[in-house]
Amino acid sequence: MPAPTPPGFSVSAPRDRFADLLRTLALGAVILGHWTMAAIGRSSAGELTVDNILNIERWMWPITWVLVMIPLFFFVGGFSNATSWNRVVERERTRRGDVPPTFGQAYRVFVHRRLGGLFTPLIPFVLLVAVAVALALWLGAPKTLTLTVAVVVVMPLWFIAVFAALALIAPVMLVLHERFGWWVVAALSLAAVAVDVVRIVTDNPYPGYLNYVLVWGVAQQIGFAYFDGTLQRMSRTRVAAWAAVAFAALVAATASSIWPESMIGLSGERSNFSPPGTVPLLLTLVQIPVALLLRPVVAPWLDRPRVAAVLDTASNNSMRAFLWHLPVLVAVTGLLLLAGVPFPDPGSAAWWWSRLLWFPLLALALWGLLATTDALRRRRLPRAGSR
DSSP states (O other), X not given: XXXXXXXXXXXXXXXXXXXXXXXXXXXXXXXXXXXXXXXXXXXXXXXXXXXXXXXXXXGGHHHHHHHOOHHHHHHHHHHHHHHHHHHHHHHHHHHTTSOOOBHHHHHHHHHHHHHHXXXXXXXXXXXXXXXXXXXXXXXXXXXXXXXXXXXXXHGGGHHHHHXXXXXXXXXXXHHHHHHHTHHHXXXXXXXXXXXXXXXXHHTOSGGGGGHHHHHHHHHHHHHHHHHTTTTTTSXXXXXXXXXXXXXXHHHHHHHXXXXXXXXXXXXXXXXXXXXXXXXXXXXXXXXXXXXXXXXXXXXHHHTSHHHHHHHHHHHXXXXXXXXXXXXXXXXXXXXXXXXXXXXXXXXXXXHHHHXXXXXXXXXXXXXXXXXXXXXXXXXXXXXXXXX
16 A cells, blocks of 8 residues: 655645744743742741642633643644655655655654654653652652652653654554545544543543543644645634634533633642543644634744744754753752742742742753753764764
């Protein structure tokens, strides 16, 4: 079976910087969200306390509807997987003297390239976290707190695991997209809602884990429609109606007693995203059309030389920043504690004013880490090339 390639695709197609912007914003929002939620303080007895600011300031839940851009990450992931797959198919065809590769031949190359590029940056990250945990325990750090922090630091890697799973099935889902179009989105959506109903009725989270593929698979599938131009050909009126209907459904769902309002799991509530279900699905169906409505306004600016240079740098570093933002948070917090810097009560006026220093400090530390690793990598490359 020859590997399919949509007509008109070219490996020299111009870079879609709007997709780069969405991915960068999605990962940047995760970083900002985690740095904001870290409510670190001290109890009346002087002991360190760690909480989620949303547990303290419950009125902030509407912000989670904006800052949780996970649907856009997987939407762009679908676009990227489709682009990568078709680039592999075209290059393999050229390499074979204009003979189309079989699906299996193209699939092996695709998986090697997608997963190889995805998992390689994880190796130093996982090794450093393991060494840091072992060193902390050896120095006598509280075992429970140390392991809890370690789990929090590596927890965002579920992004990578789900993205890898979606990449593995992307070529097959692309075939289904080409044959059935929006019916695949509808089928995945109905299946995701059915799984969520089973999870809620049985009060058993395990069936819901299937929704990591179904819900985010919907986002990926719509990303395929962005890749082949289907979304761009939709009228703005139709896209606006899509966004309005999905938003009304999201408001109705979260206004009920079944699903919480916050997109971030809070104490005493069932999390909407762990595992995902109906609410993340509806958020996906809101955020994507809203992004499409903004595209004609934003996209023309992104190819301007200065804007493009900044966006390209941010986009190229967004995944590494995502990987290291929590270790940076832990390291900076630890250094401040060792230095005896006072931590104001989370949610107090002093705590909010201190964010004006907190965010720049974390951003500077993260930038320093990324710049240092870049410098080390550049020093190694000439040595490797001289051998």
